[in-house]
Amino acid sequence: MAAVLALPTLYHKLGAPPLEVAGSDSARAAQELARAFSPLGSEQVVAVFRSERLTADTEPFRVTVEAAAEGLRAAAGVRDVQPLPPPPSARHSPHLAYLLIGVDGDSAERQLRLPAQTAVLEQATAQASGGRISVGVVGLTPLFTDIKDTVLAKLSRAELITMVVAFVLLLAGLKRFGAAGVPLLVAGSAVLVLAGLLVPLSALIPANVVLVAVVSAIGLGLGLDYTLLMITRFGQESRSGVRTEDAVVATVASAGMTVLYSALAIMASLACLLPLKINALRDCVTAGLMMAGVTTLATLTVVPAILATFPQRVRPAREDLPAREDLPGREGGWARWARHLMRHPWHYIAAAATLLVLAAAPVSDIRLGFDLDRPSLAGHPSGQALMAMEENGFAGGAAGIMVLLPRPPGTAPQIATLAATVGDDPRVMTAQALDNGHDCTLLSVLPHASLDSPVVAELIADLRRMTSDRGGSVGGPAATLTDFLDQVETAGPQVLVLLLCGGFLFLLVAFRSLLLPIKAILANLLVAAASFGLLVLALPAGGESRTVDIFVPLVAFVVLFGLSMDYEIFLVRRMRERYLATGDNTGAVSGGLQDTARSISLAALVMITVFLGLMTTGRRELVQIGFVLAVAIALDATIVRFALVPALMQVLGRWNWWLPRPHRKRRRHDRPEAPGPAGEPRLQLQR
Template sequence: MVQGWRGRGRWCVAAWTVVVLAALLALSAGFGRLGAITLSVPGSSSARAASLVARGMPQLGTEQLVLAFDSRTLRVTDGTYQDAVSEVAQALPRLPGAGQVLPLPGAPGHNPHHDYFLVGMTGDVDARRQLMTKLRTVARESVARASQGRVTLAVTGPTPVLDETVSGDLRDLRLVETLTAPLAFGILVAGLGSLGAALVPLLVAGLSVLVSTGALAALSQVTHVDTLSVVVATTVGFGLGLDYGLLLWLRHRHYRDRLLDPVEAAARASASAGRTVLWCGGAVVLAGAALQTVPLDAVRSAGLAAMLATVVTTAVATTLLPTLLPRLDPLFSFARIARRRRTGSRERVSRWANHLMAHPWPYLLAAVAVLGLAAAPAGGLRLGVQVDRAAIAGTEAGRGLEQAEADGLAGFRLLALPHTAGAGPVDTTGLTDALSADRRVTMAAALDNGRDLTVVAVTDSVRSDRPAADELMADVRAMATRTLPPGQTVYVAGPGAEMADARAVLLSCLGQVAALIVAGSFLLMASAFRSLLLPLKALAMNALSLAASFGLLAWATAHTADTVNIAIPLLAFTIVFGLSMDYEVFLVHRITEHYRADRDHRRAVAQGLSETARPVTLAAATMACVFAALMATHRQEYRQFGFLVAGAVLLDATVIRLVLVPALMRLLGHRNWWLPKPVERLLSRPPSSASANANANANANDCVLTSPSPYEHGKQ
């Protein structure tokens, strides 16, 4: 068996060498169509309105940009200022895909040195990004030439604002990688005892990130890839790589401690721990697949990125790593750090496990109380979709947005009113009068294409990402219903309408995504553990850790003006649910093995906890380190996401896995493994000869840390 395993290993290394070289080649070419996330919801009112406007009034385009003019010395009425504006208004419509330049009046009393115009862009996301770059260059050159530099121009709008975040996201991603690698390496060295051993999980994590991001880079040459997908692939790939690499190394070390040769130890580690990694990876893939039901490209892409990173990491850990372990074995004793023997630490953990078994109720109630207190503020979590102004501060789009909002041009929307061809324009007199009478509205003007579409353009002083924008939207719709002809269809386009549709879709999908993940996880764990109560207990524990982490996030953001991006709970729920399965499988699988050996549930729980406490804590510390590094970024959404996931992982690996789960399993006793006979027959599968041989030869101690290994004493 070992000889055949050696032969397959050479082919495995060769295949992965080709994959890594391909990933390096893709990354060397760069991310071709990398961009920011988009909030457009296909089929929504805002998407329908944008389509109607683009088709019926191409001069307004699919998206509208705001040209914010400014001068320190000149007023809007000065000749040089007007010449600069006129030069821009004549130059931009000549660009293919650009619409007509239309004036936008500011609110009464706005800065006399500021002037605003609107220009439309047609095409899809990538076409608009390319056009925006040309448009911005032409506008700058035109205004500088006509005013001799005395008038400046800032282009702002959805695409410019989101596009400004791309370069910042890439810088932040490099910062995260710079912080994470040394921190994780330090934790691993302290936990594993040598520099050589710590390199194994880092190798798996590094290859996972390299191949995953290489695949995204190749994909970006042919289609749009957003920066959120790159961040998710990097963090999930790195975190899981550390976890799975650690698990395989510990199994290999366990068999080396039994004086098996490196090849035999690697083969047995692969046969036994490989299945655990496959179960864990399947849980994360399942969670990412649930996100594909959300009709928002950004969320779907993030789910696909998580699935891609998980598949790559699982493949590296179960194919390449077992092949490399015998070759790397001599390095595992390299640069051992001087420290006390682990015997005392193991004895302390063993004493804690036995103490917990003797007093399960007090610790169970205390753990539930701690998690309950942490979860209490979760009901006050303020969700929304908002512009991260701090992330774009100092950029051209940020300056333009700040200037326009200060002058009462914070929101812009188009009301699309389709009508029968030849029936004449829709009577909008009552609507425009009602809008003009509203103090929040700075302009309301009607246009008709002379065929089948009337458009009412509305500007207002309410920021499009604030709750007041939803109130204004509801009032505008009520005005339209009251003043327009009966039965008139109204669609609303614009950044505020797009954000409102995205919020509504994300809120409506939270329940269905949660239901899919819970149902899929239950079936997966029922098959893995051969029990009905263990999956139910695991789902309850995951819900507790998520509720507690949401509560901590609500507490951390309670005294700020910022809301929590509504996509974050959705993404965090998906990723945390998948990651929590790792620690559940690590702990419960070991307890189950002990229980099936002697049917003593109390002893099984104590031994399983003693043997997995330290590895689970070490794995959680490295995983939390990866996501906590996101808190050093400039993006508010990434900081919130990192805080939420890191907090959930730490709570899960400490309060839940080291206290709550073993105490509950101690109280449930033999009922932990209750399985009705019909379900048992349904889930039963005849063991293959390979698995039977592995079970006969391998103690399924996935996470055990035993006595010092031969190479800790300098033996080969």
């Protein structure tokens, strides 16, 4: 109840994710700019005035702009407001005028003050012009706030649709309303509990729309997966003829341990993003770790209580194979399929690998970049103002670059040569030198290209090289965005190495096997490559629309790696249980597949539905993430789990469960040996 009451407060606190990178050159420049040139504040935004009939040189237009500027100067968080005339080289429309606004505060404070500042601006403009002039604000904070509003509205609708579709899928798979409703109840409750925790923790973990999206997706996905696994295993145990209490205990002892391992795998994958210096991403990772913990706790406490209290209503309507291996029973379809493909393992390995390699082939043509996705912003004032500037040759007005050069007090500024060199650069529209009269000189550069253009990023890199020997720093909206994207790109290889090494060590402990973790990691890499290859094929041909957003591979691979480990643990740990009991590798693989196929299939269908929901948001980066993850889960749950894995495990045979002797000696209480085929040496096996 407390969590539900906290939801309106959390919703009110939601903002766009901050783009500042801790310790970056642009972050240092912002601090120095606010100190040395106070009127410019810590961020600079541009107000764009537009009229279809009035021109900027008419008296009504000038009066309107002056009235808006006067109103803004009195607004909280506004340092100063100055006219921003386009240079003569700009192809300027006479129906446009601009104001440069310096705002102070950190990212959260700027977002919090933006609605009031915008309201003052719009009200003053409407009153002074009689509604004949419209106004919009362009800058990182306005643009990403509007992106946040767009995503939040569509994401809420997508999640509602996803929940309905998930319930239908679960009902079709489990055949009982109670069994289908419990996973949604547990997942929804876990999300609500964490939402309630985020309100008092908002000072440490600022809420933003990306954080909420990540938390909701993790909570929904893991809650459904884990609860489904527990319910399915409970159905198998209870059909073995044991008492309900014993079935619940057996479910927690077996499936509960699998849930714990899976949760730790997800948390380990998310933790690989913590080394990044992007504050917004760290907040998302922290909240994601909390969400995984809350979901796991709910699964291991609430679900057993529900199973014990309502066993007949929650137990699935039918199970293909009892969980107790010592009971006689006919093999189900999944076990027969596993035995069939294990009679021809190399054929299926070759076919599965060929399909994945062919799908991955186009990944060599992938082109990474960044785009503000203007079509999704067309209905917002910031997007309309940005497009008006770009259409009229003043795209760089919103991409101001601030080059700060310190100097000893009492010395003359030495910037004339630099200003002339920069001003002659064909990428630069204008370069203006300013000095604070004490210890700092500023070179304000307006480029020709837009805020998110690669040309502007190259110009910023050149300016940094030119001023590095003078202790200069380069800031401004474009520099902040560039540092954010550079950090994401630079961190990619580091995160990949952490994921692969951490995943190998974790699976080594979970499976007590040396070869199974290697197999799982190679399969994950192949599925990821195939998913991005199919994304490249799905993108429209030609133009910027062929570009994959630069942070899509990072986010998608981390989520995919975690979920793939999730399904790998579901499947292989069940196979290991059977192998420990019988020593028969073929029987363990076929039986383990039989026991887990339904839960993995249903979980995969639900997760595919969740990720397809991201494609309805209209934001290009979310559409791409949703596509990659939906395709990856589909490939993983079909070609990999139900074909490639059983076939490879048949080929590996007893070596599936091999672990080098130095590790085994530490566990004298483990199972001494497992029976092997006649004529073959027996392998010592650890529980």
